[in-house]
Amino acid sequence: MKKVLLIGTGGxxxxxxxxxxxxxxxxxxxxxxxxxxxSSLCDVDCIQLFSVDSTNITPQHWLLLVQAIREAYDCxxxxxxxxxxxxxxxxxxxxxYLIQGSPKPIVLTGAQKPIVFDSTDSKTNLRDSFLCxxxxxxxxxxxxxGKVIAGTRAKKTRTKSFEAxxxxxxxxxxxxxxxxxxxxxxxxxxxxxxxxxTLNDRVGLMKLIPxxxxxxxxxxxxxxxxxxxxxxxxxxxxxxxxxxxxxxxRKAVDCGKTIVLTTQVxxxxxxxxxxxxxxxxxxxxxxxxxxxxxxxxxxxxxxxxLGQTKDPGKIRKLFYTPVDNDMLVIKxx
Numbered sequence: 511m512k513k514v515l516l517i518g519t520g521g522x523x524x525x526x527x528x529x530x531x532x533x534x535x536x537x538x539x540x541x542x543x544x545x546x547x548x549s550s551l552c553d554v555d556c557i558q559l560f561s562v563d564s565t566n567i568t569p570q571h572w573l574l575l576v577q578a579i580r581e582a583y584d585c586x587x588x589x590x591x592x593x594x595x596x597x598x599x600x601x602x603x604x605x606x607y608l609i610q611g612s613p614k615p616i617v618l619t620g621a622q623k624p625i626v627f628d629s630t631d632s633k634t635n636l637r638d639s640f641l642c643x644x645x646x647x648x649x650x651x652x653x654x655x656g657k658v659i660a661g662t663r664a665k666k667t668r669t670k671s672f673e674a675x676x677x678x679x680x681x682x683x684x685x686x687x688x689x690x691x692x693x694x695x696x697x698x699x700x701x702x703x704x705x706x707x708t709l710n711d712r713v714g715l716m717k718l719i720p721x722x723x724x725x726x727x728x729x730x731x732x733x734x735x736x737x738x739x740x741x742x743x744x745x746x747x748x749x750x751x752x753x754x755x756x757x758x759x760r761k762a763v764d765c766g767k768t769i770v771l772t773t774q775v776x777x778x779x780x781x782x783x784x785x786x787x788x789x790x791x792x793x794x795x796x797x798x799x800x801x802x803x804x805x806x807x808x809x810x811x812x813x814x815x816l817g818q819t820k821d822p823g824k825i826r827k828l829f830y831t832p833v834d835n836d837m838l839v840i841k842x843x
Contacts, residue, residue: 520561521594523621564594588643602661607814611700649697658684662836710816724754736768745780746787772800
C-alpha cells in the first residue's frame with residue numbers, strides 16, 4: 511500500500527464558524543476523520559505545518575512547505591496539501607518552480623465550504639486528492655471539483671461555486687469521476703526532483719486602469735526588483751503618457767530591474783507587437799512579455815528567478831524557459 515503525507519496549512523476546509531466569521535482550527539487528523547475511506551487507499555501520515563486563512567500566506571510559507579516536502583520526500587509516494595482557496599493558485603505556482611520535475615504527485619486541494627458543514631465539497635476534494643496522490647501522476651497540481659490542473663496554470667475564477675478553479679490557456683491534466691482518474695496529460699518529471707530554497711519577494715504587480723499616471727509606476731519601481739504590469743488587451747502602455755512612462759522604464763531597466771508586460775485578460779494571452787502602444791516596448795526597452803502565463807505564475811516565477819540570479823541575461827533566459835508548461839506561446843524573445 512502506498513504512503514502519503516497530508517500537510518495542513520489551514521484554509522476554509524479546516525475552518526469552523528465563530529462569532530467573527532470562519533477561522534481555520536481543524537488539524538489534518540481531524541480532517542481525515544471525516545473521510546474514513548481514505549484509509550483503504552493508502553497509509554497516511556499527518557503534519558500541521560501552520561493554520562492560517564490563505565489570505566495571510568506569504569512567500570515564507572511557500573519555503574516552509576518546500577522544506578517539509580524535501581525532508582519527507584524519500585519516505586512517501588505522494589503528498590497532499592490542504593490549503594485555502596484564495597491564494598492556492600499562487601502557492602501551486604510557487605511550488606512548481608521550487609520543486610521541479612517531481613516524479614511523485616504533489617497535490618494541493620481545499621474547499622469552498624468547511625468540512626464540518628453538511629453541504630460541503632471538502633470530502634470529495636480530499637478523496638480525489640488522495641486518488642491523485644497514489645496515482646502515476648507527477649509534479650505539482652491542484653485537484654478541485656473533479657479537475658486536475660497543472661500548478662502553473664491554476665487560477666481561482668469563482669468566489670463561491672464548488673467549481674472554483676480553472677486551467678488557464680492549457681487543458682486539464684486529468685478528471686476524476688465516480689472514483690476513477692481519467693488522465694489526459696502528464697507533466698514532465700526527472701528521476702529525482704530539483705529543490706530550490708531561495709526566493710526574492712521584491713516582485714511588484716501594477717494593474718493599469720484608464721488614466722493611470724506615471725507617478726504610480728515610479729512608486730512601484732522604487733519598491734521592487736521586478737515589476738509585472740497588467741496592461742489592457744494584448745498589451746501596451748498609454749501613449750498619452752508615453753514619454754514619462756518610457757523614461758521611467760528605461761531608467762529601471764538600465765538599473766537592472768526586470769519589467770514584465772502582461773494582460774489583465776484571463777484567456778489567450780498577450781501580444782504587445784500588435785498595436786502601436788506596445789510595438790516598441792520589447793524592441794526599444796527590452797521588456798519581457800508574459801504571453802499566455804497566468805499572473806500567479808508570473809509572480810512566483812520571477813520570485814524564483816530573482817532568487818537564483820541578478821544577471822539580466824540569465825533572468826531573460828530562465829523567464830522564457832518553460833517550467834511545467836507554464837508558457838507555450840513564445841515569440842520574438
